[in-house]
Amino acid sequence: MILYDTLSGKKKDFKPIKEGEVGIYYCGMTLQEAPHVGHMRAALTADILNRYFEFKGYKVKLLVNFTDIDDKVLESAKLEGKDFRELASFYEEEYTRASERLNIQKPALYPRATQHIKEIIELVERLVEKGFGYEVEGNVFFRVRKFKPYGRLSGKKLDELHIGARVSVDEMKQDPLDFALWKAVKPGEPYWFSPWGKGRPGWHIECSAMSTHYLGETFDIHGGGDDLIFPHHENEIAQAEAATEKPLANYWVHNAMLTIKDEKMSKSLQNFIPINSLLEEYDPNAIRLYLLQAHYRRQLNYNREMLKQASSGWEHIKIFLERTRGYEGKPIASYLEEFEKNMDDDLGTPGAIAFVFDLISKANEVSKNDTGDYRETIYLILGTLGFQIEHEESIALGEVLDKILTLRSDLRKEGNYKMADKIRVVLLEAGIAIEDTRDGTTWRVK
């Protein structure tokens, strides 16, 4: 399996640290705003890593973190007149609700910054001891220029950074590039006790502390949105590697941004689509299809038309599965290999999905006896890609519909189309679409 690694700028063959196991840390979100489609693209990328490694037989340990304390959270809480904990919990709940609906497999853990203050303080202490951190009036800063590899991940040069910089001027910093590991408490703010007095963690430190705490000083994959490459992940590397003198992660995976009208979807631009409102309008599987039909490293534009297209595409798949309901068989090995060939190349979900459509066409050509094998193959692939296929229709509903449809069939034989059509309309109103085909009448839940 090959993965593109941001640090080396190349596709690299994946080799786990421990045979058969993979540890992944994927940056979730800062709990300051409603989760939007862009956040879900990241969550989905992590989900595909999670599911696909599992499919390949790995034991996966995936962590998706929440930053529930920092400047932005406090600011947002103040604005909404809420306690920051209340605010964070609220958005976290929104996030997990959307994740569930999108059938995103639960990570091993959703670690939160406020639950790891102890680990954070320990890491900051270590950095201070080694001379990478320095304390000024209860604040602790990271000495960026002392960490030589700084800028390697993002390909930035310190002096160039300086030029275009809008680096915050802070009298207390020895160098404008330095960033906060620990912030002294300000009036009215929440705080924790530390060797430097009352205060709270800086923005980047929690990820370094939590990832190494759960996954070890060096782990397999670290991921996140590509807007986090700088400064967030750059700083994470600096903090962790200055302390441990070991690489933080072997592979850096970054998903590209979602844009809307050719602009990045983000809070500051006020152009984001909350995922939960989108979920009210579209089938979660259609949203998943929309996102997975583009490669995760390619910027993707959002608009209604594309969601509509994805909805039609999903209908197509769904109808095939419903039409072949009850067909039995076993997955076809050569086709699964084809699927893997796509996925092994840096998570080629677009190719994998195109292949599913191909398989559906093929399934239509083969004899009824073989259809089951195709169905099972398609089913397995879709499941690995995280599509949710409800396969247990209510028996009672099925029985009732069978009776009604038999009755309607009699009416049609008698030429009573008026009544037959009326039944169709009424059922549609109840959410059941029926279709008359050569082999009889079929039904499906709309």
Add this chain to the structure above:
RNA sequence: GGCGGCAUAGCCAAGUGGUAAGGCGUCGGUCUGCAAAACCGUUAUACCCCGGUUCGAAUCCGGGUGCCGCCUCCA
């Protein structure tokens, strides 16, 4: 200004040296009381432009043009 990425049909999107996947839409056909769906077929002499390398390039090299991301909080 620095760094990175992208440019493929009406829309979306794969493909990174061997002659253009797939989806949506369109059009035609089969089926059908009608409807819907399904199925079959159709839809890029061609991959932003100009040069070059090669038997051969969307794919490699050079030069343009346009768009986006990061350099500040952001998935």
